[in-house]
Each structure stands twice: as structure tokens, then as C-alpha cells.
Amino acid sequence: MSLSDLPILYSFRRCPYAMRARLAIAASGVSCQLREVVLRDKPDALRLASPKATVPVLVLPDGRVIDESLDIMRWALAIHDPCHYLQPGQGLHEQMEALIAANDGPFKKHLDCYKYPDRHTDDEQFTEATRFSALHRAQASEILMGLNARIEQEGYLVGKTPCLADLAIAPFVRQFAQVDRAWFDAQPWAALSSWLVNFQSSTLFASIMGKYPAWTPDSEMVLFPAG
Numbered sequence: 722m723s724l725s726d727l728p729i730l731y732s733f734r735r736c737p738y739a740m741r742a743r744l745a746i747a748a749s750g751v752s753c754q755l756r757e758v759v760l761r762d763k764p765d766a767l768r769l770a771s772p773k774a775t776v777p778v779l780v781l782p783d784g785r786v787i788d789e790s791l792d793i794m795r796w797a798l799a800i801h802d803p804c805h806y807l808q809p810g811q812g813l814h815e816q817m818e819a820l821i822a823a824n825d826g827p828f829k830k831h832l833d834c835y836k837y838p839d840r841h842t843d844d845e846q847f848t849e850a851t852r853f854s855a856l857h858r859a860q861a862s863e864i865l866m867g868l869n870a871r872i873e874q875e876g877y878l879v880g881k882t883p884c885l886a887d888l889a890i891a892p893f894v895r896q897f898a899q900v901d902r903a904w905f906d907a908q909p910w911a912a913l914s915s916w917l918v919n920f921q922s923s924t925l926f927a928s929i930m931g932k933y934p935a936w937t938p939d940s941e942m943v944l945f946p947a948g
């Protein structure tokens with residue numbers, strides 16, 4: 722098989738959804754061609770493959786398109802899962818799925834409202850936006866306290882070893898922490914903080930955060946994970 726027959730991954734370095742897809746692909750060791758996308762200037766090839774044009778999108782050699790990050794994770798790990806991320810232990814699948822659903826639903830919503838409250842120059846509206854942001858930070862924090870309790874008990878989100886939920890959720894917790902690092906570090910969630918530090922200092926995370934120029938049809942092929 723030639724390199725140009727590898728699956729194509731449209732990705733954006735800082736997008737948490739794209740990060741988790743890259744994490745699973747890197748963990749599986751499955752090779753892809755990576756195409757870095759600039760969201761404000763998406764390539765036609767991405768729109769053609771997936772009209773909703775979100776990242777990540779994976780185009781398989783047989784033409785199938787996977788345009789949901791969780792589906793890309795499951796696809797890669799179904800091929801090769803040396804760390805058993807898809808097997809959190811007997812009876813724990815439901816917990817794993819419920820945690821991911823809570824992250825992708827309510828937590829993501831609160832994260833966005835915390836991170837991007839409408840900022841207006843008008844004083845009254847500015848105060849309103851600040852209040853709105855604080856409210857959503859508090860609601861997201863309740864979910865994070867739940868994660869903290871789980872990590873405190875077992876070491877990871879679901880049991881004593883990392884699973885799909887850890888990979889799928891960590892990029893979003895990282896984004897939350899980065900909004901106001903000093904505030905995050907002052908919260909009573911030591912177990913969650915060290916889980917996040919371990920994730921961010923892992924070789925797996927380093928392996929997915931390489932910087933690439935935006936892809937164009939004339940670009941050289943980028944092999945991912947890097948050889």
C-alpha cells in the first residue's frame with residue numbers, strides 16, 4: 722500500500738474534538754495522512770467529504786467518511802488498542818459512556834458559556850456577561866468535582882487504568898483549566914489537577930500536539946502519528 726492510500730484526517734491542532742481523535746489514532750498506532758485545517762478557511766476537500774465541515778473528519782481509503790470524533794476514536798481503537806482503552810473493566814462500560822455523554826452535553830455547554838460570554842462595552846451588559854460566565858463556570862465545576870471524586874477513589878475516571886473516557890474528556894478539562902489557570906489551580910480538586918498534569922505531560926499528548934502548516938492541495942503529505 723502506498724502512503725497516499727492511508728486514511729486522511731482533517732484536524733485542527735487546538736480543537737478538543739480533533740485532539741481526542743488524534744489521541745486515539747496515536748494510541749492505536751494506525752497511520753493516517755494529517756491535513757491541518759484553518760477553521761475560517763476550510764478546504765473544499767473537507768466540505769466535499771463532510772458537508773457539516775466540522776473537524777475532525779476521517780476519510781477512509783474505501784471512501785467511507787467518519788465525521789464524529791468519538792466514532793473516529795472507536796474506529797482507531799477497534800483496529801488496535803494496546804492499552805485496552807475500550808475495555809474499562811467488567812460492568813464499567815455504562816459509566817464510561819455516561820461520563821462521555823455528560824462531557825459532550827452539559828459540560829461542553831457550560832465550558833463554552835464560561836469561555837465565550839458575550840463581551841459588551843456597555844457597563845451593565847459587561848457585568849451581565851461576567852455574571853453569566855461565572856454561573857456557567859460554577860455549573861461546569863460541579864461536573865468537575867464529580868470527576869475529581871472518581872479520580873480520588875480509583876486513579877482514573879473509570880477504574881484504576883485510563884480508558885476511552887479519560888482520552889475523550891481530558892482535552893475539554895484542559896480547555897476549561899486554560900481559561901483562568903490561577904483560578905483552576907486554586908480549586909479543591911487536587912486529584913483532577915494531577916490527572917490533568919499527568920495527561921498534559923504524557924508522551925501520548927506530546928505526540929499529538931505537533932504544529933503543521935495549513936493543508937492545501939499542493940501540500941506535502943504529513944504522516945500521523947509522526948514516524
Ligand SMILES: N[C@@H](CCC(=O)N[C@@H](CS)C(=O)NCC(=O)O)C(=O)O
Pocket residue numbers: 733735736737738739760774775776777788789790791
Ligand atoms: N460533534 C463533533 C463536533 C466537532 C466540532 O464542533 N469541532 C469544531 C472545532 S473544535 C468545529 O469544527 N467547528 C466548526 C467551525 O468552527 O466552523 C465531533 O465530535 O467531532
